[in-house]
Amino acid sequence: MLSVALRTLRARWVTFTGSFVALSLGVALLTVMGLALASSATAPDRAPERFATAPVVVMGQDTLRVPTPTGDRAARLTHPRPVPTTTVTRLKELGPVVEDRSFTVRAEGGPADLVGHPWSTAAFAPYQLATGRAPRTDGEVAVTGDWTRPGRLIDTDRGPVRVVGTLTSRGFENAVFFTDAHAARIQPVSTQVAVDGEPSAVREAVGDSAQVLTGGTRRLADADPDRDSEALTAMNALFGTAGGVTAFVSVFVVASTFAFAVAQRRREFALLRTSGASPGQIRRTVLAEALAVGALASATGCVLGSHGAPALASWVVGEGLAPAWFAIGDHTWPYHTAFFTGLLVALCGATAASWRAGRTGPAEALREASADSRTVTPGRLLCGTALLLTAAVTLALALTGDPGDLLHRKSYVIRPMLLITAAALLSPLVLRPLVRLLARLPGVCALLVRENTATSVRRTAALAAPVLVTVALAGSLLGATATLNRAKSAEADERTSTAAFVVTPAAGSGFDDATLRRLRAVPGAEVSPSSSTAVHVLEDGVALVRSEARAASPGPLAATTRLPLAAGEPSGLDDDSIIVNEEWQRHRVGERVRVWLGDGTPRVLRIAAVMTTGTGDNGVYVTPRNAPGATVDRVDVALARGTDPKAVATALRTAVGAGNGQVLTRDQWIRATHPETNRTTRLGLLLVLGIALLYTGISVANTMVMGTSDRVRDLAVLRLAGATRWQVLRMTGAEALTVVTAGALLGLLVAAANLATLGSALALQSAPVTVAFPWRALGTTTAACGLLAVISAAIPAALALRRRPAELAGVRE
Template sequence: MLSVALRTLRTRWVTFTGSFVALSLGVALLTVMGLALASSAAAPERGSERFAAAPVVVKGQDTLRVPTPNGDRTAPLAHPRPLSAATVAEVRKLGPVVADRSFAVRAAGAPADLVGHPWSTAAFAPYDLATGRAPRTADEVAVTGDWARPGRQLRTDRGPVRVVGTLTSRGFENAVFLTDARAAELAPEIHQLTVTADPAAVRKAVGDSAQVLTGNARRLADADPDRDSEALTAMNALFGTAGGVTAFVSVFVVASTFAFAVAQRRRGFALLRTAGATPGQIRRAVLVEALVVGTLASAAGCALGSYGAPLLAARVVEGGLAPAWFTIGEHTWPCHAAFWTGLLVSLCGAAAASWRAGRTAPTEALREAAADSRTLTPGRLLCGTALLLTAAATLALSLTGDPSDLLHRKTYISRPMLLITAAALLAPLVLRPLTRLLTCLPSAVGMLVRENTATGVRRTAALVAPVLVTVALAGSLLGATATLNHAKTTETSDRTTAAFVVTPAAAEGFDAATLRRLRAVPGTRISPTSSTAVHVLEDGVALIRSEARAAAPGGLAATTRLPLATGGLSDLDDGSIIVNEEWQRHRVGERVRVWLGDGTPRTLRVAAVMTTGTGGNGVYVTPRNAPGATVDRVDVALADGTAPDTVATALHEAIGTDGGRVLTRDAWIRATHPETNRTTRLGLFLVLGIALLYTGISVVNTTVMAASDRARDLAVLRLAGATRWQVLRLTAAEALTAVTAGALLGLLVTGVNLAGMWSALALLSVRPTVGLPWQALGATATACALLAVLSATLPAAVALRRRPVELAGVRE
């Protein structure tokens, strides 16, 4: 039997080529995702940038530390504390001090991320003058890079300046250097400074009021020192999600392909059983074939994946999904994991299908060779039912326990896989009635398509499976994000009652003079608000951060409609806080201990409680409980009878030409729509693109494999008088019917998944609107249909070039 198995590999090369392609591509995808995930586990060692040549850096405290029974819990402060005057005075006693100040600068024709510094700090990078000289007066600057030359006049949001020098770029920032005096005017607070002194003496002088940084720790004084760790977290999430989806699709398609390859050989198994082969011999023969094909295909897939991983890394860096330093490292475990996973899946897929073939009696096998009589085995029915019940039970538990869990990315990406697998396993139950419904037109072609799909359910199900996965994944993932984005936009719309929203151009927010001019606009009531954060210790060990807005209650009530569950907005004062239902303690009147954005501990009374919503219902405090926060948004309400156009003109005049933007309510809602997040969108398309490309190839692969068994059927049609065009039209109609059935099942799975999210949003007091991505679903189904039709008709056209009598004589 082993020799028979090996010879079968040569005689049925189309079937085994299809299995080889499916498995090698699946293993390649697993290898690529594994290598990318392994390479994103660590970042290269990064040294100090702006202060590489500085002796000692003193930096204000930017971390909250809360002692708990299980040790200190830490979190970054929303508003790091500046160095106090007393601390600066103590440090000055030890040696020469250079105060560092950083602030955003906006200028026409300049890089968007331009940042200002005092000239004295340029030597610590160190920066070297390439042309010109250092700035000497308040209207002179020196810039890095070559985007401006000495003598150029710049109009900035800090006033007009003239470039007098350029510095060689260091690659980590686009900087503009002003005189120390001018920098002190623009940024009076000192958050960090350099001192030439003994580090131990500096630590003794500052105590716990500041951080003393030396050596490689000086990088903590750079802008965004945690960007590498944040990039790693984002990449791990991206490649982990992509790897999970890829593993699911790969395993699903490979197991389905190998099972179909074995099912295609029922006629051969029937002859072997008639000739005296035992069930065990047939099973061993199939497993040997799967072992040979699986070993070769898995090895080829590992080699292909090792070649493709660097290409993926280059693409994600180019697309901005990964930092410039990201490359694929030297890792071997992803190749081992992918190889053995592919081999195991191929053996399991072949073994499951061969079990039924081996236990069938010879006469029954001969009868089944003509038509599919039992396509849904008890094991398949049991597994499909179990997965369906599991999906229903977990959905019910989430809806009754924590509906917000269904809105998390990991949940709405992983949950559809249960339902997709269950639908694919149980698909044969509905394929016959579904295909009969799709081919109910009274015509000869419709009758033939109906009967062919009904008698060849295994063949139809093999093509339906990848289409189902493709449509259901695209619909569920894109539909979930669209539904969630619609819900967030609905929340913003319901909450915003202001006629205008004014946002500043500078990161530092609006200054006091601008706010006075905005308040002076007649016929309006404004509500200046600030972004901040509060921390709370839950269960005595978990330090939880909540994003917050600081606002005066009166102005907030005039411009905002908060989704309150209990309490009232009028009860908010300097001794209270508005929380949401996600907080552990959220009863009106309760007192909670919190840490404010600058780390100040406070005990506040709960004035009101908001509904949970989509997770964006944060916390509200008064400006007094947001030390260090600057106004970054001003909502403007109109008095009765006030003309909006007049107010808009006055608001523009109040903020000045470069002071910010004045948006109407509708424009503000559009500008804050979640779909503007390019990185999230590209990451999702990467996940879907890899999975859908593989399933598209699987559609072609399965169709070609199925076409290899249709030669005798085509010959019978030709001998019965059908023309070549009629046969090709019939072949195309059968492929379209299978694709349509798969698309409808995928659409059904999508609907069920989105119905779960819709229910969760309704329970969270959000007006939900299901966002079906019709364009993506249509494009996906059309692509599958084109691939299936071409893959079915091209082999048929080639086969029809032979005489019908020759085709009728084709044997396995």
């Protein structure tokens, strides 16, 4: 049987080309993803940057630790604590101490991410003067980079300054160095200090009041020390999802290809049965073919992946998705995993087809018609029904148990796969009536299209299924992100419905007390300043849960904000209470909860009101007293009755001052803060959809080429009956478009069902339900599939029709 399988591969190479290409690409992608995941499994710690030469760095506590029966639970503090003054005093007895102060700076013509420091800290990087000198008096600064030159007077939000020197850039920040005294007035609080002393003596002096950093741990004093690990975690999620979709779609395409190939070879297998071949020998033949194709395709895919992985690494680094140091290592397990996965995919895809081939009876050799007598096989019906029931049951459990889980990215990316697979398996049940409906037009061509597509159900299903999968994926994934973004925007719109203006500071800063006093003094304006903060709560005695929060005074908050309350009133908020949402484990008005504030301070607060859960953005509200260290980063403004909005807007802009912030109308603020899918997630979804579309193209082209090559005699009979070559080609293209349209419609229905479940979850969370269909993406995907199907059908038909009709039909003249 092995020799028969090899001869079959050589004779029917067109039939197996699609499977070979799909498997090769699948294994290549799995190899690339595996190499990327292996190379990013452990991120090397960055070397210290700002304090590379500092002997010892003492940093205020930035981690909350809560003891539980199963061990301590830790979380990063939103507002790290400063180094206590008494601790700094003791450290000065050990040696020179340099207090570090960091603050944002906005300078005319300068980079947007400028950060200010005292000059004494420049030596720890170390920075070196490229031109000019160090600052000596207030109003003098030295800057990194070449965006300015010594002698220039620059306007900044910290007042006008004169550049007296420039420093060679170190690559990790754009810095402005003030004198130590000037920096201390701008930022009185110091969260870290550099000490020239013995580490043991420093630890003894500090005790538990702060952290002592030496050696490599000094990197923790740099800005965002975890950025590398966070970027790699996001990248791993992206590659993991793409690898899963690759395996899912490749199995589907290969299984569909083998099933269609077996259906086309019924008479061939029947002749083998007539000549004495047993069902087991037929099955082994099909599996041997799959083994040969799988082994060759997997090996090819590994070679392609070894060249594609470095290109991917360069791309993610260039796009800013990975750190600059990221590169592909010399791991070998991704090659083994990808190769044997490809081989397993080929064998799994051929298993069902081999059982069908083994059931072929000798009488099938006498069949002349190519019509399909069975709409769907029992195995396919069983698998499709089981997956459909699984999808329905798991969805029902999620909606009744935790509907909020359906709003998470992992859920709305993975859950639709069950329903999509079930729909693809069961699609032959509805394809026949659907294509008859789509082709219900007058004329002979429409009649032939209708009957050909409805009669050859296997060919129709093999073409429609990948289109269904791709359209359903595009609609489900892109529609889910658009729906959630719209719901979040609608929530923000509802919360700010009573505000006329929203005043925001310049990027990276907050409003000072003087600015707030000027804003409060604007006639006819009800001003509600608020700050971003967070609180932590221990649930079930073991889980330390962080909740984003805003700090605001209750009176102004009630006047400018309409909270989505399920119980209580915002006026009940005071310094001893908190407003929570229904997602909290304890969320009854009047209950007392133990929380830890943004700086780690423990408090026991009474629940004054409870908000609905919504999309997850309905966080927590506390008073400013319970947000130590938080700066005002937003001011909502409501108007008194009869107040002129233009006059108030002018007064607000005057109060803020030029360059220190902007005054937006409520509608402008809603548009400016409209939620957008983050860049990593968006690229991940596009990668997933690109893989699906690529496989769809392979499957469509392979199915059309295989189907058209087996219909040569049918096309010749049409030519002998009087049809012109153009009429035959037009009929072939119309058949392809009809089937693609049917697959797209089924995919749209599946996407609608997936988005309906998302809408149900939003409704159960009391969030705005605004289901969004990505019509442009769906139209583009369908058009691409249709164009490819028409080309793949027309080219083989045109080549076949170049021969004489009588010769094609096997008729002797």
